[in-house]
Each structure stands twice: as structure tokens, then as C-alpha cells.
Amino acid sequence: MKSHVVDWGPKPFRFLDIWQEDKRFSGFVKEKWEKYVVKGNQVFGIRDKFKMLKGDLREWNKEVFSYIEMVRK
Numbered sequence: 001m002k003s004h005v006v007d008w009g010p011k012p013f014r015f016l017d018i019w020q021e022d023k024r025f026s027g028f029v030k031e032k033w034e035k036y037v038v039k040g041n042q043v044f045g046i047r048d049k050f051k052m053l054k055g056d057l058r059e060w061n062k063e064v065f066s067y068i069e070m071v072r073k
Helices: 017-021 025-035 042-064
Strands: none
16 A cells, blocks of 8 residues: 655644634634625635734634634644
8 A cells, every 4th residue: 555645834723722713713714704805816815815814813713712822833
């Protein structure tokens, strides 16, 4: 058996399961996603939205779950 590993590059963000336990999480993500304005190619627009969401999730995580540290790579 042969294994082939593909490196797709850095992940847009880490997802912590505990976030789903907070009632505000899905509303927070939806609100942020809808407010992001990107121009140009749709594929790159989605990529840019994920980049913005990553930063907002990092801040939200600090505010709501200050005791949980997100691992950075």
C-alpha cells in the first residue's frame, strides 16, 4: 500500500469544538461573514473572508474562552 500526502498549505483557522457550546457562536459567525466585503474573483473572495473570520474568531475566543489558548502554527 502506498500513501501519498498532499500539502494544501496552511489551514484557514482552527475550529474548537467548545465553540459550539456557546449559544452566540453561530450568530457571531453569520454576522461577521455577511459583513465582510470583498471584491474580485469569488474564489479569492471566499479565501479573504476566511482570513478575516480567522482573526475575528481568534479575538472572540479570547473574549469568551479566555482560558482556552488557540495553538498557532
